[in-house]
Amino acid sequence: MSKDPDAIINSPEFKALVARQWSVSAVLSIIMLGVYFGFILVLAFDKGLLGSMLAPGLSVGIPIGLFVILLAWGLTGVYVYWANDKYDSAVNAIRQSLRRN
């Protein structure tokens, strides 16, 4: 592997890194977008659904709203966990191989 930037970005290791990072980011973003826009479209088209009661003091909308909040946080957690575990080691491997050459 040479130190020419064009050669680096065309190397299989770097391409694999970019592809993995991009697929993880894209999948997590799509989940967040899908869940949030799904939530507001349900609100816009079928108000009754989220307003129906599960028990006294608990409408369907409350646990769902709580779920969206926890999901947003959970997804950032998934990304941090993946990046610390997999992404950083791949980045370090490429950096080391660059240093050796």
Next chain:
Amino acid sequence: MDQFTSTIGQPNITSILFFFVFITGTLFITYFAAKKSKTTADFYAAGGGISGFQNGLALAGDYMSAASFLGIAGLVSLRGYDGLIYSIGFLVGWPIIMFLIAEPLRNLGKYTFADVVAYRLAQKPVRIAASVGSLMTVCFYLIAQMVGSGALIHMVFGLKYEIAIVFVGAVMICYVLFGGMLATTWVQIIKACLLLCGATVLVVMVMAKFNYNPVELFAAAQAKYGDKVLAPGGLVSNPWDAISLGLALMFGTAGLPHINMRFYTVPDAKAARKSVFVATGFIGFFYILTFIIGFGAMVLVGQDVISGMDKGGNMAALLLAEVTGGTVFLGFIAAVAFATILAVVAGLTLAGATTLSHDLYVNVFRAGKANEQEEVRVAKIATLCLGVVAVVLGLVFKGQNVAFMVGLAFAIAASANFPALVLSIMWRRFSTLGAVFSIVTGTTLAVVLIVISPTVWVDILKNPTAIFPLKNPALISMSGAFLAGWIGSMIKRDERAESLYAEQKVRNYLGVSVE
């Protein structure tokens, strides 16, 4: 409790005491920060020495404004479930920051998001365009904060609106001018801790009355005000409106200059990631607390008392504090609300001053040739000017309906800043002309469309019908900005930018420039 009369608006000894301690403590920190702040890296980015966890708290501090504490609690207390829908919208932008921009911002920029956009493009035109987007976002956000804070302080402490505005301006200028990013970050961290602790204690005191079971609290609200408080109301009705606002909130968060700037205070991409995780957790937790505080106020204070005090319900959390913990606890929560205002305004002013000095003065006016001392001096002059402008704007807009300005700030951030940022990171062909087209189109569409939208054209200018049907323009202005970026890049290619793309990509992913 039937004849509950509040002491809000009268001088409160506890409140003044707590507030005095907060001001003294933070000015003390500013004094020490001033001794450590010598270089541009210190002033703009606290020398890159903030840890991921600390930055997470500071990000949460920047985002949890008095409007989100008092405003959302009030909205919940008067409209129930709709308040939760509103706060969810403000949270979902954070994962997007994490997945798309946190690491590239840290790896490619130095002090502002314009550093990233201009990384391989022609400096002058791109910096000028990006500065306009940044400054407009900061100014609209700042007007909303200043006007809100003047009115709030007037209501809570009985202080005159003008005195409140000048006082907020003066203290905030002290933090930023002398302590730079280091002092601003610590003010933000302290404020975030106080706000989270205050809100948690308030929730525990409410829950103690309901056997620590939130469902019992909601059931009490339902018994008092009917099923409608637990069901969605009128907040989301037109799906296109909902989608447009959703886009502004989701992608606008990623384009807020004072949020973007925080990623330069941490040493590397790993710390940047951690800070988004921490911030999202605290902000989400805070929104859950405000939901319970709102219902607590609805049941324990009552909607008549809350709306009698302030039509928008902004006093709900304070009234609840007084009902559950007496005037001492009210004093504490009021002081926390004041501290919140100061910290948010300081963060915005620093972001604006950085744009003026780093992007406009150094990289445009001086073509990148200013030395450290000169740049710090200009940054300090910019802070002073912007602080004065903030005070003047606060005075000019007294009594005006400025609630739409937060929505507008998010719309500009999503339309002017976010598309240019994403395209410059991801698209090799993105050219200088494309960047300028994208930012100018996004800003212009966002401003023009909001003026002719129901929010301004009907509600403020009192016209019978709106020319543009959506309340928030992001759906059109953000798509327009992406399209304009593409058109501009197709009209005029930028070969130098394309040849630098490989180097940018390496640095984006590996975090180091490879020589």
